Amino acid sequence: MSHAEALCTARGVRLTPLRRRVLELVQSRTEAVKAYDLLAQLSTEDHAAKPPTVYRALDFLLEQGLIHRVDSLNAFVGCNHPDTPHAAHLLLCARCGRVEELHSDAVDAAIAKAVAATGFVARHARLEVQGLCAACAAATQDN
Ligand SMILES: [Zn+2]
Numbered sequence: 199m200s201h202a203e204a205l206c207t208a209r210g211v212r213l214t215p216l217r218r219r220v221l222e223l224v225q226s227r228t229e230a231v232k233a234y235d236l237l238a239q240l241s242t243e244d245h246a247a248k249p250p251t252v253y254r255a256l257d258f259l260l261e262q263g264l265i266h267r268v269d270s271l272n273a274f275v276g277c278n279h280p281d282t283p284h285a286a287h288l289l290l291c292a293r294c295g296r297v298e299e300l301h302s303d304a305v306d307a308a309i310a311k312a313v314a315a316t317g318f319v320a321r322h323a324r325l326e327v328q329g330l331c332a333a334c335a336a337a338t339q340d341n
């Protein structure tokens with residue numbers, strides 16, 4: 199968390215108490231977190247957590263690369279290396295809900311090359327891969 203604060207300070211943006219709390223709540227889970235779960239959690243705490251405020255906090259954290267959006271789940275996950283902007287390819291476990299990031303220069307390069315070949319001008323590309331995480335895949339084989 200201090201890392202996120204240092205990053206925001208270096209970028210000249212403010213990690214307000216609500217933004218910090220939203221980030222904590224997203225980062226405390228290995229599965230993706232939906233906005234309404236955050237709202238429900240925050241409403242039990244001492245924050246003035248009106249929905250627009252929470253959505254703005256999520257937008258801020260997305261802009262800063264501290265969290266990623268999981269489009270297929272309409273939810274969010276924390277990023278543990280927000281220092282450099284990157285395409286967040288996500289591995290989604292259908293069994294335990296765990297979300298992991300896949301980092302592969304080879305994948306990025308392959309997408310860029312294949313897309314460029316069509317003449318399409320890409321802004322950003324993000325993959326979401328559905329399946330089983332390593333632990334769940336192992337557990338499934340044991341049965
Ligand atoms: Zn990331």
Ligand SMILES: [Zn+2]
Binds near residue numbers: 291295330331
């Ligand atoms: Zn799993």
